[in-house]
Amino acid sequence: MLQTCGENWGIKGVIMAIRNILSKSSDWLRGEGPHHQIVVSSRVRLARNLSGAPFPGWAKKAERTQILERIRPRVEELPEMADAFSFACQDLSALEKQVLVERHLISREHAAKGPGSAVVMNKRQTLSIMINEEDHLRMQAIRSGLQLRAAFKALNKVDSELEQKVDFAFDPVLGYLTACPSNVGTGMRASAMLHVPALVLSEQINQVIQAVNKIGLAVRGLYGEGTEALGNLFQISNQITLGEREEEIIERLQKVILQIIDHEQNARQTLLQQRSNTLLDSIGRSYGTLRHAYSMGSKEALNLLSLAKLGCDLGFYSEEQQHAVDELFMETQPAHLQKGSPKKLATEERDTLRADIIRRKLAEFQPPDVAGVMARVQVVPQKTGEETAPAEGTEPSGESSEGAL
Amino acid sequence: MLCDVCKTETASVFLTQIVDGKMQKVNMCEGCSKAKGVADPTGFALADLLLGMGAAQQLERTTPEGKRCPQCGFTQSEFKKTGRLGCSVCYGTFSEGLEPMLKGMHKGLKHTGKCPERLQRTQARDNALRELHADLRHAVVSERYEDAASLRDKIKALEFEA
Ligand SMILES: [Zn+2]
Ligand SMILES: [Zn+2]
Numbered sequence: 001m002l003q004t005c006g007e008n009w010g011i012k013g014v015i016m017a018i019r020n021i022l023s024k025s026s027d028w029l030r031g032e033g034p035h036h037q038i039v040v041s042s043r044v045r046l047a048r049n050l051s052g053a054p055f056p057g058w059a060k061k062a063e064r065t066q067i068l069e070r071i072r073p074r075v076e077e078l079p080e081m082a083d084a085f086s087f088a089c090q091d092l093s094a095l096e097k098q099v100l101v102e103r104h105l106i107s108r109e110h111a112a113k114g115p116g117s118a119v120v121m122n123k124r125q126t127l128s129i130m131i132n133e134e135d136h137l138r139m140q141a142i143r144s145g146l147q148l149r150a151a152f153k154a155l156n157k158v159d160s161e162l163e164q165k166v167d168f169a170f171d172p173v174l175g176y177l178t179a180c181p182s183n184v185g186t187g188m189r190a191s192a193m194l195h196v197p198a199l200v201l202s203e204q205i206n207q208v209i210q211a212v213n214k215i216g217l218a219v220r221g222l223y224g225e226g227t228e229a230l231g232n233l234f235q236i237s238n239q240i241t242l243g244e245r246e247e248e249i250i251e252r253l254q255k256v257i258l259q260i261i262d263h264e265q266n267a268r269q270t271l272l273q274q275r276s277n278t279l280l281d282s283i284g285r286s287y288g289t290l291r292h293a294y295s296m297g298s299k300e301a302l303n304l305l306s307l308a309k310l311g312c313d314l315g316f317y318s319e320e321q322q323h324a325v326d327e328l329f330m331e332t333q334p335a336h337l338q339k340g341s342p343k344k345l346a347t348e349e350r351d352t353l354r355a356d357i358i359r360r361k362l363a364e365f366q367p368p369d370v371a372g373v374m375a376r377v378q379v380v381p382q383k384t385g386e387e388t389a390p391a392e393g394t395e396p397s398g399e400s401s402e403g404a405l
Numbered sequence: 406m407l408c409d410v411c412k413t414e415t416a417s418v419f420l421t422q423i424v425d426g427k428m429q430k431v432n433m434c435e436g437c438s439k440a441k442g443v444a445d446p447t448g449f450a451l452a453d454l455l456l457g458m459g460a461a462q463q464l465e466r467t468t469p470e471g472k473r474c475p476q477c478g479f480t481q482s483e484f485k486k487t488g489r490l491g492c493s494v495c496y497g498t499f500s501e502g503l504e505p506m507l508k509g510m511h512k513g514l515k516h517t518g519k520c521p522e523r524l525q526r527t528q529a530r531d532n533a534l535r536e537l538h539a540d541l542r543h544a545v546v547s548e549r550y551e552d553a554a555s556l557r558d559k560i561k562a563l564e565f566e567a
Binding site for chain 1: 477479483489492496503510518520
């Protein structure tokens, strides 16, 4: 049953529905899907506008409301939205919107919207449609792992269903017309969230970013830029939307992502073989801190969880433990922490709660199986000229490697 | 933190602009900030930053001053402020200035991807009608009147559908 919140539901309905969605974790966070060790999630977004109506940023309040009223029922009646939640932006609290932002279900910009905007999302949280964001419709499909094609296929179907009922602004030459000229054409942005700790640790990430930028794709840190990116999480996406077919854009992106995966895998092997001490030290320290800290900021948590995730991938921890780590990435975000608490938390209280949640969740976490992993690794001594000790020149200084982690 | 413009250099100039009541933060490296004349932040357009250098000026140069979109009343000075257009008709209204901008940021100027089914049907019908009309002319010229009659019926049927 569709859960529509707003006028007819009353505020009680909204609270129930949003609680319902917030208590369930997103399907795309499951840590499944192809290449899930390095590709956390794949996302495809389509921007669409009603023909003839002013774009949301230029429309007057009354026009925006009219547009919303025209679109919202059409979106809610989509078969994909049979079990959907539909919220008017003004009915959600700032905290609830922030939780949706942290789950990538709405944009930061959309969270700032008041009357005249809404979001409709399915129960599994794999499809979400923002109404009156920058464009009249911003639809996105999100999947775990590298599943850009599947995400596009699902979203394309939704788009085709909607266009039977609403007249989209489309020009035979320029394609789908969008508020920002940078989205015109396909209106499509395809992206993947990548976890590449070894590329960061071996200081290759900036080279990768520059190379990828040169071919018309964008890479940015999910939380912060470049080597300062927290949690070693990066988002890669297409920038060109005009002059390339949707499938071409996705194939190109897919190809580049596969290359980055190879780079990351190679960098991981190199770390194991040539800088195992640095790696073991980082993994061991992250284990100790995650299991025993009583106060932890979100930056530290992201970086330590990233190392725990790397540890899972490399076989230091058993497979069941991976799921707990994946979930903690989301559960330790500020709004997710706050939502479990009846009163507003101060920063220190949040840091304490964050550490508590991590300790509790990782209570059964066994220490890294160093002997088991290292037995499988062929340690290659670093090429250091005459010396057998690791060369200072090739090894990043303690300072910079700490920064990268 | 990397420069928002070139995405290569480290940012050293940090700007905050308020656009439509929304705060927009922009980080730039030394070179990019100079190139954009950000030393004087008042003369600096958000559109340029979001869409590439000279985007706002381009629209300004090619658009007669005070030109408004007949559909939504949007002007190029609004574009300079936000880097966003007013409505789908704006693309036609400001096409001269938009074209070089689009060329700079995309791959060509022709959409080659998905087309709404409704439009596909119209296009297919237009093509079919064009062919039928050509066949009809041939039929009349070569005095195949029975063929011509049946072609006229087909044309009528197709036009009726529309
Ligand atoms: Zn720069
Ligand atoms: Zn307009």
